[in-house]
Amino acid sequence: MSSPAVDGTRTAGPDRPDRTGRPAPPARRRPALPRLGPLPWIGPAVLLILVVVVWPVVEMVRTSLRRIDTSGTDHGPAGLVKYRKLFADPRLPDVLLWTAVWTVVVVGLTMLLSLGLAQLFNQRFPGRRITRWVLIAPWAASVLMTAIGFRWMLDQVAGVLNRLLLDLGLIDHARAWTGDAAQAKPWLVLVAVFVSLPFTTYTLLAGLQTVPNEVYEAARVDGASPWQTYRKVTLPLLRPAFLVALVVNLINVFNSFPVIWGMTQGGPNTDTATTTVFMYMLRGYDVAESAAMSVVNFAAVVVLVLLFLRTSGWNQEENR
Template sequence: MRETASPPTSRKPSGDDGQAAPAARRPFSARLRTALGPLPWISPAIILIAFVVLWPVVEMVRSSFLRIRRSGIVKGSNGTDNYKKLFDEPDFTHVLWNTMVWVVCVVGITIVLSLALAQLFNQQFPGRRVARWALIIPWAASVFMTAIVFRWMLHHSYGAINTLLVDLHVIDEGKDWLGEPSTAFPWMIGVAVFVSLPFTTYTLLAGLQTIPGEVYEAARMDGASTWRTYLSVTLPLLRPAILVAVVINLINVFNSFPIIWAMTGGGPGYETDTTTTFMYKIKASDIGESAALSVVNFGIIIVLVLLYLGVNRWNKEAD
């Protein structure tokens, strides 16, 4: 006798057999509780960011549209007059140019030198540990104090650098290196590179140490030269570390104040000013205009970072 096939049993919907229902079918209150679950743990950080970062930015933007006396008393709205006054400043274009030269030179030279130092410190050589420790010194020392030391070393009468150059008969007499913009600006760039090297070098060194040795072995087996291996293997794999180093250096160098202020004060006149020191100077006469320049600075650094991230993403997609 032929058995009759039993009718197919209906499958229970997900969630009726004790299993968890899909997230899309869960009640809104349950999904909300899941989303807000980490909030008690991250709320202190959120509150700190709100007070330390977001609130000052909001106040900075608000102040740029106010008429504020030098005593700090708000006299009312000033519309966009603060921005008009800023852009009409005769030295503003020159200060912007100084800022671009400052950022490009310091960040570019720092990255190039740090790539070389990171490659050196990634090798085995006698005294490597001591050399690594020595590199930390410019980073550990106060940036302002480092700038003061270099200012005294460059003093035209009794500075150590002038004394050494005169003794070596490189120059006939002491030179006022910081008194002329043509020599002061390169020296400030050199000091900024000096204090930026430790962080950048260690960032790139950390990136180098994450590259597996197998890729270098494969490159050697393929007959690649040392230079070709560096260009085709090392640099592409270092891209995340280079990205971090460039972005952080862009922000730090653009907002750098102690080096310029300690060495030249932006002088003579506004010849060695960047937007950061120029903003500090005009604050003495017009707080609203200074706040407007703060907003412009904030916008410029955001644009620079976004441009670099966009170029980096485009290069990555092109590869």
């Protein structure tokens, strides 16, 4: 039971008059929008993630557990039959090995070359703005279009590379550069690095431009050599941007499809196929097995990224 006020008056309420004798106005309710908090702002993003990411993953897993023929007819549940069939495929070990080599080599070369280009573009020199614009070209163009362009350039009959090498006397006959896996793989790596350089270079360049000049001046005052400054000042401060570029490249290169499909379509046979291309090739024979390969790919990407983030200590500064 509420106690009366000290002066003996009663507190005005919605049905009690105040000191002037007029009824007090009713209490206002809070608007509905503030009570929802951040939900109106994050709701569309959550909905987009559910539709674009979660729902396809659920459908992919469901499809891998069904018996679906090439015409799309569902013949009922299959359990783990398609996974057993996939792992029993004699082509899978070579595909997995090439996928690992492909990812490590392309990402390694991309990061190394991009680091050098970022250092170059961070310096002042005549024509720097033009060279920066030129670097955007592989990024602005369609990756599939770039891959097809390289395929025609390497064509045995109409390719300009064979014509150039023949005119220079460097080869005695035209070669099918993409017809043999041993010759096609280096070209695939070259094109993949070519289309990956712009994003990685600009990410590292953005990181370099956040390093304050005062840090370099302090290092010079302390007598540090250029190499010591780069190793103990630049690289540690560039670490966040480097990790972002590395993780994005790992995901993109592992899932790369346009470069390989546009140049060799995974052939000859499956000699140049990564797991993503192999998954697409399986769709013509067994839709459910192709879905099983998709699930394995998805799980591999998640595990790869989690392991990398755990071993790299990407959030160690936040935990200090």
